[in-house]
Structures are given as C-alpha cells and as structure tokens.
Amino acid sequence: MNTKPDSAITEADLHAYADGLLAPDRRAAVEAHLADNPDAAAEVANWQAQNAALRDAFGATPAADAEDQALIEALGRQRPQRFGRLAIAAGFALFFLAGGGAGSLITAGLQRGDAIAVAQLLPQASKTNYLVYASEVRHPVEVDASQEAHLVGWLGARIGKTLAAPDLSARGYALVGGRLVPFAEKPGAMLMYENAEGDRVTILIGVNPDHHGTEFRFDETDGVSTFFWADNGFAYAMSGAVGREALLGLAHVVYAQN
Template sequence: MPIADLLPEPADLDAYVDDQLTEGQRAQIEAHLARNPEAAARVMRDLALRRDLRRALAAPPAPRPLLGAARRLALARRRDARLRRMLRIVPAALLIGLGWLAHAGLGPLSVGESVAAAPAPPAVAAALSAHQVSLLRADMASQPETRGLDAAELRAATGIALPGLPGDWTVRDAQVFPSPQGPGIEVLFDTDDLGPVSHFAVRAGGFAVSLPHLHTTPDHAAAWFQIGETAHVLVADRDRAEALLATSVALSDTLY
C-alpha cells in the first residue's frame, strides 16, 4: 500500500522506525514529520525505545582482547567473501572492486566503515575540518580562544539547539564555523575521559531522525546523529571511538 503524502498510517511510521522503507517512502515520511511535531516526537521516542531494547537483548560484551580478535575475524571473512564474488565476475567487477576499496577507507581523506554501516553525511566532513581548525587555533597565540558558550544566543543566531552537554566538560573554544551546509556551531572541549573533543552542529538541509553512528578516519573518530533538521557530530581521537559513540548516545537522549 503506498504511503499517503499527507497522513501516513501508524504502520508506516512503525516501518520507518524499523528501517523497512525505500528511500522514496522514507522521504515522504520525513516530510510528514517535519510538518507534524507530535508525530516526530513519537518517532523519536520509538527510535530510542528500539535502541534500548537492542541494548537489553544484546549478549554481554566480550573481553577486549577477544572482542578485537572477533572484529578482525569478521572483517576478514567479509572481505574474503567479497573478493570471491568479485573473482566470479568479468571486467566490470574490477571497477566495482576498486570503488569498494576506495569506500572502505584506503584513501587519505576517506571515511571508514561505520558501526551501523550508514553512509557519513556531509556534516561529518565539515565537523572533521572544524575540529582540526579548532586544534590549530588552540596552539596559536594570535588567535584568542572564546571560552564563553551562550547556547541561547547561538540558537537565536543560527537556529541550532545544542544538546545537554556534560557539566564536567571545559569549554576551550566556541565559534560559529562556516560549512557547505551553512553556518555551524563548533565547540572544542577539554574532557577527562575523551581528551580534546569537539561538538559540531549544523542545519542539515532536511528532516531526519538518525540514532548515533560511528565513522573513523586514520586519526579521528566521529560520532554523528540527526534530530529533526540539525545534525550533530562529536569528534575525538580515533582511540576514543567506543567511548565517543556512547557519549553521543547520551547527548542525543537530551534532545528528545
């Protein structure tokens, strides 16, 4: 049954939460949610509940050495299976294989595989750039840092609402940062558990509800999520990836 343009059935919203729709159907649902705050709030609550149920039903975490070995084995099996499939296909498969290798993160500026296999939105690239610029500014005496963080003023100027940030994070620099998506908010923090970490928020140009995903580069980890029309990205050193993802989950909960 096609999804109604103006009034989707409850089952359509459930299918959106369960990620069972085509791209076109998701676009129709997101257009409806953008016009209906009550329906959007319900979807956000359902997504959070779905995530919490997955956590509750998940197997206990393996010890770190075993977990690392399991990840390497799973990655090796996936690559082996892909290579076997490519070897059975004639020359066009070579081009597909080269594209897959580039997507897998072998290029110097590529974004690595995510925890949930979701493609990184443009805001992630902007956040990584903003993070590097913030660290550069922090080491320059001629570029004074702005430690005052006025969330209300920033929201009035940009239309971007910041999440509830941890009280023990120390603001090192706060700037309105230009990006291809428009002006974003870049805040660099000093933290005890994550080291230098930045939070970048920008209006994404469309409505979506995305729970936190993790992407990595050779040097950094970026955890992103989108609530409504605003994309949020946390960036820290790559070796803090797991803790960064957990923190992004906690921050996303403050926006529901």
C-alpha cells in the first residue's frame, strides 16, 4: 500500500479510481492524494495502462453467427438426461477395456448422436470442401459424371444411404462428379456441379443423428455461401461462390429430390 498511514484513501479507492468506479466527490479526494504521492500516481497510471491494453486485446465482442444459433437450438432440443461429455469419455474408456481399435475409438466419440457437433461442423466443412475442391482444375472429383451410377453406388454405400445425384439441369447446373470426404469423423459424400459459366457448387452429405431438421440455414463466410439442413438422419450442405437466392433455389431442388 502506498497510502500514508493517516490518509483516508485506501488501496481499494485507488483501484476504483483506475476502474472509473468512484463517486465524483471521492474521485477528487483520490486525485489530491495522487498529486502528493508520485509512487501511487505511477502505479495507478500503470493500472490504467493495463486496463487500456486488456480492453484493446479482448474488448471486441464477437458477433453472433449462424453457428451460435444452431448450437443453441440443438442444446434446446436435448433431453435433460442427455449423455454429456462424461458419457462420451466413459464410452472411450469402455472401448479401451474392450480392446477396440483406434478407428472405432474415434467414431465412438460421435456415436452418441452428437447433433450439436454435426450442426457446428457442417457449414464450415462444406465451405472448406468447396474451397479446396471446386478450385481444382484437373482433379476436382475422384469419380466423374460419366460414371454416375458407379459414383452414387459407391458413395451411397460409404455413408449408408441410397444416394442419387440430384438433377439440377433445370437450373443450368450439370454434375461434374463426386468424391469421398471425411465429415464429422465419418465418411461423407461430396457432389460437384457446374454451370455453363463454369460456376461450381458442391453438396456435402453426411450422417447426422439429428432428425429434427425443418429448415434451411444460411451461412456466408469468405465469399462462400452455404445452405445447410438436416433431413431424415442425414446432414446436407450446399456451398458455392454464388448469390444467396441462386443457391437457395438449388438447395430447394436438392431437398425436393431426396
């Protein structure tokens, strides 16, 4: 404490002064005290500088985004007794005891029906898929549209769904092909379409234990638009560097055909 023994000013006053939490009359008393006590004044100035630096470093409030809303809605749908992370951890432990392989360990983490994780991962995963693969000139897909039957049979088997490539020709988009991609620690299917202008859009389809999907959600990051939705145990996301309305039109077609 830098306060003089006979002074009524306490260290708490000095903190409150630095934090702007003092009443005006008390503030004047502290200022008079600081004028007589250079050491205390220097310390208070240092605290104020810390405050400024901390607010500068952390003060910006992150904006609420589509993921936040998806997360809250997913939490709101949970039953109160839903298995949490402890249960997942216990699941891992059981796998260890049972001698489960590393591969099955990883999927065990999400087998609890972690709809939240899927809802959070989906738009980001779809955007990344789009950014990585749609820009590829020579190898954007593993299996191209000339082998459509093979493509949908193969991808469908991997994700556990009878898959048909949606027909987007009415909106000017033709199938380029598709590839197997990782999604939420499981296999996912990606289909790519292209229009006459060379604009590409991608559809990501993965297993989603959440059956409650009733709407399209929209996310736009880094110039990439994404609509994503849940339907009958699967998660769908459609991404492209196209306008919201154009993409929504395509998403409606995809939804209608599934």
